[in-house]
Amino acid sequence: MPRQRENDDPAYLEDLRESAAIVADRLRTRRFPDFAADLELQDSVIRRLTVIGQAARHLTPKTRKKYPKIPWDDLVAFRNMQAHAYWNHEPLVVWSFIEQAIPAILKSFGDD
Numbered sequence: 001m002p003r004q005r006e007n008d009d010p011a012y013l014e015d016l017r018e019s020a021a022i023v024a025d026r027l028r029t030r031r032f033p034d035f036a037a038d039l040e041l042q043d044s045v046i047r048r049l050t051v052i053g054q055a056a057r058h059l060t061p062k063t064r065k066k067y068p069k070i071p072w073d074d075l076v077a078f079r080n081m082q083a084h085a086y087w088n089h090e091p092l093v094v095w096s097f098i099e100q101a102i103p104a105i106l107k108s109f110g111d112d
Contacts, residue, residue, distance in 0.1 A: 009063040012055040013109075019048040019055075020105040023098060036091040046082055046094060052105070053079020067108045071101055 023045050027035065035041055056064075056075040064072050078097050082089060 009059055012058050013063065016052050016055040016105065017109045019051045020102050020109075023048045023052075023102050024106060027098065032092070032095050035095055042089075042091060042094065045098070046089065049094070049097070049101075050079050050082055052101070053077075053082075069104050070108050071104060075101060 026041065026045060030041070035045075053075045056070075056072050057079065059072070064070075074097070078101070
């Protein structure tokens with residue numbers, strides 16, 4: 001049975017944390033040239049970044065304030081860019097975003 005999402009910040013936070021951990025795990029032994037050359041890897045990572053942005057979008061301001069080091073607006077903006085300008089993603093932009101956002105998320109949840 002799917003989880004009820006409305007007003008469910010703990011579930012959104014778990015989705016966000018879990019997806020960040022999956023991205024970190026998938027890229028643990030990879031470098032940018034590996035990422036740029038592997039469309040399947042890009043697709044799987046961008047999917048997780050989209051989940052992160054969607055979860056961030058639904059969090060209440062009160063919950064966001066508890067994690068001030070997470071770039072909330074950037075997460076949502078990146079998700080929107082990937083969802084609505086899907087034809088125009090640049091691997092280097094995605095990689096740079098990952099390097100900025102994923103460590104901030106994992107550190108905020110003590111998963112670094």
